[in-house]
Amino acid sequence: SSLRVGLIPADGIGKEVIPAAKQALEAVSADLPKLEFYDLIAGWECFTRTGVALPEETIETLKDGCDAALFGAVSSPSRKVVGYSSPIVQMRKQLDLYANIRPVRASNVDMIVVRENTECLYIKQETLVVGEHGKEARATRLITEHASRRIGQMAFELALSRPRKQVTIIHKSNVLSVTDGLFRETVRGVPKLAGVNGRYDGVTIAEQIVDSAVYRLFREPEIYDVMVAPNLYGDIISDAAAALVGSLGLVPSVNAGDSFVMGEPVHGSAPDIEGKGIANPLASIRSAALMLRHLGYAGPADRIDNAVDAVVREGQVMTPDLGGKNSTNDVVAEVLKRV
Amino acid sequence: SSLRVGLIPADGIGKEVIPAAKQALEAVSADLPKLEFYDLIAGWECFTRTGVALPEETIETLKDGCDAALFGAVSSPSRKVVGYSSPIVQMRKQLDLYANIRPVRASNVDMIVVRENTECLYIKQETLVVGEHGKEARATRLITEHASRRIGQMAFELALSRPRKQVTIIHKSNVLSVTDGLFRETVRGVPKLAGVNGRYDGVTIAEQIVDSAVYRLFREPEIYDVMVAPNLYGDIISDAAAALVGSLGLVPSVNAGDSFVMGEPVHGSAPDIEGKGIANPLASIRSAALMLRHLGYAGPADRIDNAVDAVVREGQVMTPDLGGKNSTNDVVAEVLKRV
Ligand SMILES: CC(C)[C@H](C(=O)O)[C@@H](O)C(=O)O
Ligand SMILES: CC(C)[C@H](C(=O)O)[C@@H](O)C(=O)O
Numbered sequence: 001s002s003l004r005v006g007l008i009p010a011d012g013i014g015k016e017v018i019p020a021a022k023q024a025l026e027a028v029s030a031d032l033p034k035l036e037f038y039d040l041i042a043g044w045e046c047f048t049r050t051g052v053a054l055p056e057e058t059i060e061t062l063k064d065g066c067d068a069a070l071f072g073a074v075s076s077p078s079r080k081v082v083g084y085s086s087p088i089v090q091m092r093k094q095l096d097l098y099a100n101i102r103p104v105r106a107s108n109v110d111m112i113v114v115r116e117n118t119e120c121l122y123i124k125q126e127t128l129v130v131g132e133h134g135k136e137a138r139a140t141r142l143i144t145e146h147a148s149r150r151i152g153q154m155a156f157e158l159a160l161s162r163p164r165k166q167v168t169i170i171h172k173s174n175v176l177s178v179t180d181g182l183f184r185e186t187v188r189g190v191p192k193l194a195g196v197n198g199r200y201d202g203v204t205i206a207e208q209i210v211d212s213a214v215y216r217l218f219r220e221p222e223i224y225d226v227m228v229a230p231n232l233y234g235d236i237i238s239d240a241a242a243a244l245v246g247s248l249g250l251v252p253s254v255n256a257g258d259s260f261v262m263g264e265p266v267h268g269s270a271p272d273i274e275g276k277g278i279a280n281p282l283a284s285i286r287s288a289a290l291m292l293r294h295l296g297y298a299g300p301a302d303r304i305d306n307a308v309d310a311v312v313r314e315g316q317v318m319t320p321d322l323g324g325k326n327s328t329n330d331v332v333a334e335v336l337k338r339v
Numbered sequence: 340s341s342l343r344v345g346l347i348p349a350d351g352i353g354k355e356v357i358p359a360a361k362q363a364l365e366a367v368s369a370d371l372p373k374l375e376f377y378d379l380i381a382g383w384e385c386f387t388r389t390g391v392a393l394p395e396e397t398i399e400t401l402k403d404g405c406d407a408a409l410f411g412a413v414s415s416p417s418r419k420v421v422g423y424s425s426p427i428v429q430m431r432k433q434l435d436l437y438a439n440i441r442p443v444r445a446s447n448v449d450m451i452v453v454r455e456n457t458e459c460l461y462i463k464q465e466t467l468v469v470g471e472h473g474k475e476a477r478a479t480r481l482i483t484e485h486a487s488r489r490i491g492q493m494a495f496e497l498a499l500s501r502p503r504k505q506v507t508i509i510h511k512s513n514v515l516s517v518t519d520g521l522f523r524e525t526v527r528g529v530p531k532l533a534g535v536n537g538r539y540d541g542v543t544i545a546e547q548i549v550d551s552a553v554y555r556l557f558r559e560p561e562i563y564d565v566m567v568a569p570n571l572y573g574d575i576i577s578d579a580a581a582a583l584v585g586s587l588g589l590v591p592s593v594n595a596g597d598s599f600v601m602g603e604p605v606h607g608s609a610p611d612i613e614g615k616g617i618a619n620p621l622a623s624i625r626s627a628a629l630m631l632r633h634l635g636y637a638g639p640a641d642r643i644d645n646a647v648d649a650v651v652r653e654g655q656v657m658t659p660d661l662g663g664k665n666s667t668n669d670v671v672a673e674v675l676k677r678v
Contacts, residue, residue: 080520086513121514121515126515126518131483133483134488135483135521136483137482137483137518139479143475143478144470144475145475146472146473149473172574175460176463176465176478178466179465179477182476186474210575211575214553214578214579215587218557218582232511242554
């Protein structure tokens, strides 16, 4: 059998870093099933060219022809554009990639942010009415037991593989007692689920109100191991956590479901440096490794991660965002040498 | 006439720091109308004793008998308690204190977070149904033109009094195009309102998506001057901004409306140090100064702030949270000496 990977560079530097991640995968191909790549399009440029941000063919190829994917980055229009909707948000929903997983490591930091990826305010149910005192807009925030349970279970599973085995639930149930109350109680209930059978006995549960969670993330990040959060808090927490690392150019993520996983660097499309050949490829390469890890290929994932860690530690060959003078290709070459 | 100030220590160390703030006000009383204080109750302890977190008498005295108030801190029950609802959230709504204003200063930071205080998810309209796949909870997020406009105007007014005169709008309109789109457009429209007549011509408008706003708050906080945000983002942003300062024990805030202002230290009730006489009174004292500033008494406000700044700068007399060994009373005495 083969490992079929969709490649979706999308916008800006996505087109420079996804090819780099592909090379990293090829470098460990001896330890993987036969690699097959599919070049797919999506994003803002795709929208301006074709009128859709996520073409039918892209989503169909991912659904029916791929086991996994690598996504680059997407540019956002600066104003609302009728008909445009972020392809990454659409793919998360359509492929049921219900977890966004972002490991963050720095000197005194070793945490994973596990963000629910399908509901909360991201269901985009919004209305606008003109009332007595002007316009009134409403959005619905949806939190379900189903989604909270599976993201909770993902967090507990990840905690099992870590030395500290601690899950911190992020919520705001002091204000949102029903929605965040449901999230909190459901995640707390995961170890007691039928069929779990004491599997999570060794995992400690902690919790934090979202505002003080962000505060403590900056004051004492060492208190966190696995953080699990509803979608919007998770979006903010994962960027806050990324700020603890030297550069966004180093932080990987995956969007994971039960039968598909998509690697995605945390950085954006960086239009200011697009086409200059100086984009940092390390977040994408690490995202490829993280993708492999979630597919069960820990060996090749470790080889890529160790190579990246070595290049970062040595600090000799670096793109400008890390203070270096090297190109994307220089950095890729350094990594490939060490894989 | 007189200046009537309600004092609501509420829970935990609130009972130690509000008396300190009262002393600071008394120290500048020569430059103020006759001060009258009203001792009022509210909070979690009040709830456990009386069954209500915000007694009718407290809110009536504030509404009819006071010009301003100082609020301490409130403890939260660790689980949902039927009938309990945070008194601070209630007061903000009932007194129409539509702005939460939090100035944050540190070595390379000088910003004010202006948070909308009355709507967004804080309207607490939540429902719970049991659907096909288990429980489903929904909350409504409300963003109105009316509330966005007045918070926007508050932000522009504050910007006018600052050297950089920059307002950064925080939103997530790339996902919430209707609600956050309305917030963004309405705040952007403030300078063009009828009656404003070029008043804000010198103010620059910037904007940031909330997740990257938090990221940049930690990587390059110097980019911000006045940040204006809907309620929940503002809640998170203001705690994130507070993390840039040495200690929560230094950060003041006010909840302001058009005809009432309530000072409130940013820290919580700190049950672990309650009653030990070592709570840091500086955030409350600064909140009293900020309250005076919003009432138009800049002179006495400056005197208190300068005294606090001197005590912090000298670093001789400090409570344990700042690494010192002194008591609340010692610190208050130092401040009063310098007022
Ligand atoms: C681009 C945006 C819609 C997206 C999100 O909010 O999910 C981004 O911030 C992310 O975290 O991947
Ligand atoms: C205690 C809580 C309800 C409150 C809020 O979320 O507004 C607090 O975090 C604050 O910022 O004053």
